[in-house]
Amino acid sequence: MPTKHIKFTVNGVEQEQLVDSTWTLLETLRDKMGLTGTKEGCSNGNCGACTVMLDGKTACSCLVLAPEADGRVVTTVEGLETGGKLSAIQDAFVKEGGLQCGFCTPGFLISTTFLLKNNPHPSEDEIRLNLAGNLCRCTGYDKIVKAVERAANG
Amino acid sequence: MPSFDYAAPTSLAEAVKLMGSSGTVRAFAGGTDLIDQLKTNRRNADLVIDLKRIPELQKLEMGSDGLHIGAARSCSDVHHDATVNRLYGGLADATGLVGSVQIQNRAAVGGNVCNAAPSGDTTPNLLTHEAVAVITGPSGTRKIELADFFVGPGQTVLQSGEILQELILPKPPESSASAYLRFIPRNEMDIAVAGVSSFIHVDPATKTVRKARIALASVAPTPVRARGAESVLEGKVITEALIASAGDAAVESATPITDVRGSAEYRRELVRVLTRRTLSICLERIGISL
Known part of the structure; x- marks a missing residue:
């Protein structure tokens, strides 16, 4: 198996890993680094459960090869809190009950973080469009949308 | 996934050299098609070449001959580009429709073209803007009309060792516009049952096309x-x-099949309707009312 030595920043910490060329970033984060907040759903880019930030932009980590992350900056759901304090977006999801089983939640939190960074006060339509790449089978989405609105507008 | 090696060249020359490696070599940009195809054994590879670190393939700039879009430039970069939104409206439409935001952040316009799916969302608009494909390989660089690029589903004219370097879209004249619409059963995140792009250049005084x-x-x-x-x-x-x-008349150019996404008859009707609608959007964008 061809292996690659990669250096990348994960949640603000520089990391070095020896990865197989065929590993995805998702496998590396979860299985090699123990960052199991990022979930594997469909593994083909439809469900968004594995969404992470790669150089500040959302990506499905199941469709990123681990060697591609060399020199890049990755943020996972574990990187959203600061000193044990939830981010405003995470807090809004808790307050609005924007989750049930929680499996899709890390992906929604990352996608919402990206959305509000680019568009601090999105309309409901913009929220739904920008979160279309994240599937939730529990909530029916309304509470997630409310959580995003709460995070955006307080 | 089956075993393969990975390389990320930082120059075009290095990429071309790597493309000549033994075994099955596959180049990719965003990887949103290829990585899934490798996982599901729909394509195989001994070596995958990540083209994103090659500066020429990340170009997005207006030159004297038109807009240059490096083959690895992401759909989201193209979608948000001011020049694209001003002059190539249909391309802004299409790059905002490919998959989800996560996919658009990774998927490249050039990759969408090279994947050569009949349903690729960016291709119809590139064709209406008469895009030229710049192809680089072991024997140098050649340019062809994008219309001559596709051979069949998943098949292009790219020869062994060649990569798509960039697309060049001639600068559209004043009083012209393009638009792209596709039909899918839901609002987002699906593959087009049918898609239509229109471009028109209309004389504003006489309204002659x-x-x-x-x-x-x-x-x-x-x-x-x-x-x-x-x-x-x-x-x-x-x-x-x-x-x-x-x-x-557009329906006459469609030779659809019936499959899980829709019947041939339904697709022909979609072509009729989407052609009308995209033409109306073009007129709106030019600022001509009927």
Whole structure:
């Protein structure tokens, strides 16, 4: 198996890993680094459960090869809190009950973080469009949308 | 996944050299098609080449011959680009429709073209803007019309060792616009049952169509130009009736199949309707009311 030595920043910490060329970033984060907040759903880019930030932009980590992350900056759901304090977006999801089983939640939190960074006060339509790449089978989405609105507008 | 090696060249010359490696070599940009195809054994590879670190393939700039889009430039970068939004409206439409935001952040316009799916969302608009494909390989660089790039589903004219370097879209004239629409059963995140891109250049004084280009997705083995519909429009004064005739004529260029996404008959009807609608959007964008 061809292996690659990669250096990348994960949640603000520089990391070095020896990865197989065929590993995805998702496998590396979860299985090699123990960052199991990022979930594997469909593994083909439809469900968004594995969404992470790669150089500040959302990506499905199941469709990123681990060697591609060399020199890049990755943020996972574990990187959203600061000193044990939830981010405003995470807090809004808790307050609005924007989750049930929680499996899709890390992906929604990352996608919402990206959305509000680019568009601090999105309309409901913009929220739904920008979160279309994240599937939730529990909530029916309304509470997630409310959580995003709460995070955006307080 | 089956075993393969990975390389990320930082120059075009290095990439071309790597493309000549033994075994099955596959280049990729965003990887949103290829990585999934490798996982599911729909494609194999001994070596995958990540093209994103090559500066020429990340270009997005207006030159004297038109807009240069490096083959690895992401759909989201193209979608948010001011020049694209001002001059190539249909390309802004299409790059905002490919998959989700996560996919658009990774997927490249050039990759969408090279994947050569008949349903590729960006291709019809590139065809209506008469894009030129710049191809680099072991024997140098060649340019071809994008219309001649596609051979069949998943098949292109790229020869062994060649990569798509960039696409060049000639600068559209004043009083012209393009638009892309596709039909899917839900609002986002699906593959086009049918897609249509239109481009028209209209004389603002006489409302005469100087040039029309229409291209279709998901209704033939490759993306196709609807040349019959183009000739219905060109040289005529644009009216609602003319737009309707162009929609009817566009159907003649569609040779759809019936599959899980829709019947051939339904797809033909979609071509008719989407052609009319994209032409109306073009007029709106130019600022011509009928």
